[in-house]
Amino acid sequence: MKVLFLAHTEEDGSLGKAAAEALGAAKGLGGELVIGLFGAEVQKAADSVAGCGAVKFYGVAGPEFATARYGSDAAAAEAIAKAAGAEIIVAPSTSRMSRVAAGVAQRLGAKIDTRLTGLEAVGGKITATRWFYRQRMVGKIERDARPWLVTTDTGCFAPCEAAGSASVEMLTVAPATRSQVVEIIAPAADAQTIRPDAKLLLVAGAGWGKSQADGQKHVDEAARLILGLLSATQASLGSSKSLVDQSGEGAALPFLTHMHQVGQTGSTPRHPKGLATCCHGEEPHVVGWRFVGERRAINLDANCGWAQGKADVLYVADAFAVMSKLVDLLK
Amino acid sequence: MTDVNTSAPAGDELPEGYERQRMDVDVACVGFGPAMGGFLHTLSQGLTNEDGTPVAESKAMPGMPPQVICYERADDLGFGVSGVVTKGRGIRASFPDLDLTQIPLATEVKHEEVLYLLDPVGASRRPVLMRLADKALKIFGMARNHAFKLPYVPGFLRKEPGILLSMGQFNQWAGGQIMAQGQAQIWPGTPVAGPILSGKAVAGVRLQDQGVDKRGVPEAGFMPGMDIHSQLVVVGDGPVGAVGRKLDEQLGLPAGNHAREWAVGMKMVVDLPEGCQLKAGTVLHTLGYPEPEIFGFLYVYPGNVASLGIFVPSWFDNPVRTAYRYLQHWMQHPVLWKHLKGGRMRSWGAKSLQESGKRGEPFLAGDGFARIGEGSGTTNVLTGSGVDEAWTSGVLLGVSVLELLKADQPFTRENIEKTYVRRRQESWLEREAKIAEKARDGFQNGVVQGLIGMALTGLTEGKLFWPGASKKPHERIPSxxxxxxxxxxxxxxxxxxxxxxxxxxxxxxxxxxxxxxxxxxxxxxxxxxxxxxxxxxxxxxxxxxxxxxxxxxxxxxxxxxxxxxxxxxxxxxxxxxxxxxxxxxxxxxxxxxxxxxxxxxxxxxxxxxxxxxxxxxxxxxxxxxxxx
Amino acid sequence: MKGLQIVVLGSIVPDPLQTLEPVSGPTGPALKNELMLPAVLDPWAGHALYEAANLAKKVEGKVYLVALGPKAKLQQVMMNVAQKVPFEIVVLDGPASGFADAAETAAALAGGVEKIPGLDKSKLLVFGGWQSASRGTGAVLQMVGELLGITDQFQGVDEIAMAEDGSFTVLERIEGGSYQKSSCQGAPALLGWATGNLPEPPNNPQVGMQNMRLIMPALAKATPAPLKGEGLKYAGVELPSQRRETRVVKNAPVEDIARELADWIRA
Known part of the structure; x- marks a missing residue:
């Protein structure tokens, strides 16, 4: 069995964390490993994994592959996959790779499954694990058809790092595209509240925007406390749909957008720890928790479905008061 | 604090730059429940001639077949609440080939029981007579699991042969049948604010404003509720519906009638525990507990699923009458709990029931409008049956509307009375409603009197009853x-x-x-x-x-x-x-x-x-x- | 650019509030009581549809919705959706299950798009959700694009700005709460939408009336689109057992809670 690990390089020419994990997944399958990389340049990335046991390195590089565009990325990936002729292709589910993976599969006549959280080969049979219905149920799937292209979710596989010196066969690709990347618009460093690699996810629920014990809303105070904790801990911020929707009405927290939303119609981020504040809800509201390791919650209701049976610790307390002290302690 | 109603005025004043739009249709219907199902199904079936041409031309859109639109406030046609056990005479007449397997959760009634529940916890407020009866039942060993099974189900309560339905699934199925015929549009998620009245005539309905804050004040995206003008408004929005109640308020009820008796029905659909002994098609009626005034039901659907709940009536004079907690105590009654323990709630809901029956009948017709269903007093208060009655009222209106359309007759009060109201008066619906009319009067005086009164009425087919004068609901409530x-x-x-x-x-x-x-x-x-x-x-x-x-x-x-x-x-x-x-x-x-x-x-x-x-x-x- | 044809691909999913449980059916996994669960238009497809309608209004374009799903359920959902924005529908009567194969779904949808009368690929924008509340592979759109020969594709789009000449820029979500802004010379192109920025439009009875004249006939002549389900085998689907022993801390002084949390976060 020939396995192709397929990835793009990062802006600085390195291989990203998600890609290193996907390589770990590819390597875990056994079989003959081939590596294919594309980007502005690929040598540095190839060298960073030169010792991983790959029998062959392919690369597509050049300024036209520096940015994430469907036309150029799909063409590069297609060329590499065709040159490698692998039965299994493993790629990371970064935004860049996810944009093209399925299109590439279509070009190759391959089958595709995405965002795998598990991938294993037992007795010649490959079983992939992925989630369905917004992470509400998990399934194990198998396919006989080859090639089979899969993308792996981040945080699910041990990264493979094995520096050395790789000999990369460069392929020439002339992409046809009518699109250009104009710019990357990133939030200012001090306004950054979504941090996929953060150790802690702070989940802010609708309670922050509601009237408190004194009958008044304390939205400014809520904003100060939430931002205070984020700044003190470099945590990532997630929010319930309910609070994001309130923000849309101009009533709640000005820095919240739909990008913060976790759960049913939002994301299911992976973080080692999560702290939920002022969240209330039962399944399916709690899927935002799904991939968070250690979980704690602060809520006024001891029976809260977000916490009971879902969190490791539930503090029945006023989140405003606790967060205020907590921010002081962590400063 | 000022003494004001904070809602925005319901008048025609709109902020500058906004205009209330108008749309014209032939028949505007309000509320999609069983009555409207019966109406639209009947109408849809008759709107086309055998050669495929429409039986009448639209007046709102000349050249087109009659434009029939139904507005339902809930987000889906299947979001109605009620476990249903019914003889299903009207429904079966509409669907002679009715195949219950096509309607999820539907099944035939197989077994019925009436259980008188004793008080296993000692907190129930029971009248002296009832306490004596409880004691006697215990002494003579006639109570099992704190319940006494009536030796037989009185004829007026029996539903066998009958059908068990889930209201939601039935509505969804009926809605699907109607829409597939393509003659009527049913729009969920569209609440109607009220009728457009011109004197005593109804000219259409006004939809609720959108893009307003909770007080009704326009915000970004304001869209004034549209005026839907129609030749006929079919009012089937139930006992708490905005259109029906507004009509009652404006026109009053016929002399001697009033809609003062109510109940809240709160229910659950439950996945019964594995190994549960209850068989599909079982129907249990309960009385006596958690309070003597509270009645209960448990219907067993196929697939080890049950629909169960209680009714808390307006004549239960407890000012802290919480259906939810009473429902929990009722479920835990030993005779029920032995079946339910370990079960899982699948869904839960509540609805108000209009329990005045025939006595609550409003003016069924007027210029430009007709009333059907529960809000028109169809519920039979003796048999405790309402869905098939509601459906039938819709069918009778459907037949009548077709008759008037074909004859190119306007929807005046006179014409609707000559057709629909006459048909209703000649139907089994009216015959049985009259028998039931005074069946529950005794409850005005007390639960024992009420039960005796119902039995009297039921056993004598309405000749005897226990009298009781009704009060407005708010007048009953003590401190x-x-x-x-x-x-x-x-x-x-x-x-x-x-x-x-x-x-x-x-x-x-x-x-x-x-x-x-x-x-x-x-x-x-x-x-x-x-x-x-x-x-x-x-x-x-x-x-x-x-x-x-x-x-x-x-x-x-x-x-x-x-x-x-x-x-x-x-x-x-x-x-x-x-x-x-x-x-x-x-x-x-x-x-x-x-x-x-x-x-x-x-x-x-x-x-x-x-x-x-x-x-x-x-x-x-x-x-x-x-x-x- | 006038006369754009904006084709939205989208189907129904169980109402997100419902409790979902997998069961094994004769043809593989399915949802328990699937027939009984209320359905809604997939939220991401919904965003795409509203964005499409908004764009169509600006460029005098036309919106089509190509939907693969069980006809009866689609009909129900359309009664709600069709009140919101004007569109024409192409109905493919087949499964909307999250367990169906992405490639087979894509092939059926591409076939549906090809069938649109008067389809002009030089004016074609294909819209859809970059995620879905069912399968959620984020893969179907790209394959439909490839099948239709569209190689300018964007995913996680929150905004499109179209110039007079038909060229446009898009904002795509990328990692870390950032956006990638790209320009494209124009149609044909494919956009997988994130949430966009538009609120759900109000229910408009006139829009509903107008839509329904075309939607009911389209439903009546829905093309059967059974998916073969070949090649994708399920070794099992289950609900995660994730019940945790929750330690409940009640009546503790705020200081103690804060200290415990601080220690935990720092650890």
Whole structure:
């Protein structure tokens, strides 16, 4: 069995964390490993994994592959996959790779499954694990058809790092595209509240925007406390749909957008720890928790479905008061 | 604090730059339930000639077939609430080849029982006669699991041969049948604000404004509710529907009629525990517990699923009548709990039932409108049957509308009376409603009198009854102090009231604890907190952009109200105490639109009439469960 | 650019509030009581549809919705959706299950798009959700694009700005709460939408009336689109057992809670 690990390089020419994990997944399958990389340049990335046991390195590089565009990325990936002729292709589910993976599969006549959280080969049979219905149920799937292209979710596989010196066969690709990347618009460093690699996810629920014990809303105070904790801990911020929707009405927290939303119609981020504040809800509201390791919650209701049976610790307390002290302690 | 109604004026004044749009159709229908199902199905079947041409031409859109539109406030056609056991005569007549396997959860009635429940916890407020009966049943060993099974089911209660249905699934199925015929459009998620009246004639309906804040004040994206003009408005929006109630308010009811008897039905659909002995098609009726006034039902669907619940009537004079907690005590009655323990709540919901029956019949027809279904007094209060009756009223109107369309006759009061009202008066619906008319009068005096009265009426086919004069619902409600007199002192009630109000809690929890009701131990599956029932079983939604549909007419009246039954009886805990005093707070995101607040208010409307101080409009959202 | 044809691909999913449980059916996994669960238009497809309608209004374009799903359920959902924005529908009567194969779904949808009368690929924008509340592979759109020969594709789009000449820029979500802004010379192109920025439009009875004249006939002549389900085998689908023993801390001083949390976060 020939396995192709397929990835793009990062802006600085390195291989990203998600890609290193996907390589770990590819390597875990056994079989003959081939590596294919594309980007502005690929040598540095190839060298960073030169010792991983790959029998062959392919690369597509050049300024036209520096940015994430469907036309150029799909063409590069297609060329590499065709040159490698692998039965299994493993790629990371970064935004860049996810944009093209399925299109590439279509070009190759391959089958595709995405965002795998598990991938294993037992007795010649490959079983992939992925989630369905917004992470509400998990399934194990198998396919006989080859090639089979899969993308792996981040945080699910041990990264493979094995520096050395790789000999990369460069392929020439002339992409046809009518699109250009104009710019990357990133939030200012001090306004950054979504941090996929953060150790802690702070989940802010609708309670922050509601009237408190004194009958008044304390939205400014809520904003100060939430931002205070984020700044003190470099945590990532997630929010319930309910609070994001309130923000849309101009009533709640000005820095919240739909990008913060976790759960049913939002994301299911992976973080080692999560702290939920002022969240209330039962399944399916709690899927935002799904991939968070250690979980704690602060809520006024001891029976809260977000916490009971879902969190490791539930503090029945006023989140405003606790967060205020907590921010002081962590400063 | 000013004494104002905070809702926006319902008049025609619109902010500058906005115009209320108008659309013309031939038949505008309000509320999609079984009555409207019967109407639209009948109409759809008859609107086309055998050669495929329409039987009449649209007046609203000349050249087209008649344009028939139905507006339903809920987000889906299947979000109605009711477990249904019915003889299904009308439904079967509409669908001669009815195949129950095509309707999820539907099955034939196989076995019926009536259970008289004794009080296993000693907290039930039972009249002396009932206590004596309980004692006798125990002494003679006739009670098993604290329940006495009636030796036979009286004929007037029996539904066998009959059908068990889920209201939601039946509505969804019926809606699908109708839409597939392509003659009528049914639009869910579209609440109607009220009728467009011109004197006593109805010219159409006005839809609710969108893009407004909770007080009804326009915001970004404001879209004034459209005026839908039509030759005929078919009113099937149920007992708490905005259009039907507005008509009652404006036109009054025929002399001697009044719609004062109500009940809130609260129910669950439950996955029964594995190995449960209850067989599909089983129907259990219960009486006697948790309070003598509260009746219960349990219907077993195929697939080890049950629909079960209780009815809390307006003549149960307890000002802290909470259906939710009573439902939990009822489920835990030993005779039921042995089947239910280990079960899991699939869905949960509540609805108001109009229990006046024939006595609550409004003017069934007027210029430009006709009334069908529960809001038109179809429910048979003797047999406790309403769905098939509602369906049948719709069918009778459907036949009549076709007759008038074909004859190119206008929808005047006279013409609708000559066709629909006449058909209704000649039908089994009316015949049986008349028998039932006074069946429940005895309950005005007490539960024992009521039960005897029902039996008398049932066994003599309406010749005998136990008389009782009805009161407006708000006139019946005693103060909390007088209801609990001799059990809980006024001082203690005052302390409980102060404590609960400060915490924003209703009083019923503390008062029922104090009255000896055991704490409900939550099991996380079937016995869950009221809030979790909303999340797990009700899945309540409230789209933004609509005004609050529950408002309080005079805030001063609320400020002086000692009972606040609206809070106690609220099925979704959507109405809560206002720590600042004045009118209670309303949270749309918890409202299941049961309408219980409307008649569970102990204060008359400042404007007089039959109504109370609570205003209840048609709002968007509510339950999202299609199997209730 | 006038006369754009904006084709939205989208189907129904169980109402997100419902409790979902997998069961094994004769043809593989399915949802328990699937027939009884209320359905809604997939939220991401919904965003795409509203964005499409908004764009169509600006460029005098036309919106089509190509939907693969069980006809009866689609009909129900359309009664709600069709009140919101004007569109024409192409109905493919087949499964909307999250367990169906992405490639087979894509092939059926591409076939549906090809069938649109008067389809002009030089004016074609294909819209859809970059995620879905069912399968959620984020893969179907790309394959449909490839099948239709569209190689300018964007995913996680929150905004499109179209110039007079038909060229446009898009904002795509990328990692870390950032956006990638790209320009494209114009149609044909494919956009997988994130949430966009538009609120859900109000229900408009006139829009409903107008839509329904075309939707009911389209439903009546829905093309059967059974998916073969070949090649994708399920070894099992289950609900995660993730019940945790929750330690409940009640009546503790705020200081103690804060200290415990601080220690935990720092650890």
């Amino acid at each position: 909390i102090e007088s209801y609990f007199q001799g059990r809980i002192s006024a001082e203690e009630i005052a302390a409980i009231r102060k404590d609960c109000t400060a915490k924003g809690l209703p009083l019923h929890g503390a008062l029922m604890d104090r009255a000896g009701w055991p704490k409900v131990e939550h099991d996380g599956q079937l016995l869950v907190s009221h809030q979790d029932a909303l999340l797990m079983g009700g899945k309540v939604q409230a789209p933004s952009g609509y005004r609050d549909h529950v408002t309080f007419k005079s805030h001063n009246v609320c400020a002086g109200c000692g009972e606040k039954v609206c809070i106690e009886a609220c099925s979704g805990q959507a109405i809560s105490a206002n720590p600042e005093g004045g009118a209670p707070l309303f949270d749309r995101e918890k409202c299941v639109h049961c309408g219980a607040c409307l008649w569970n208010c102990s204060k008359p409307s400042p404007g007089g009439g039959e109504s109370s101080n609570v205003d209840f409009q048609a709002g968007a959202g509510g339950l999202h469960s299609a199997e209730n």
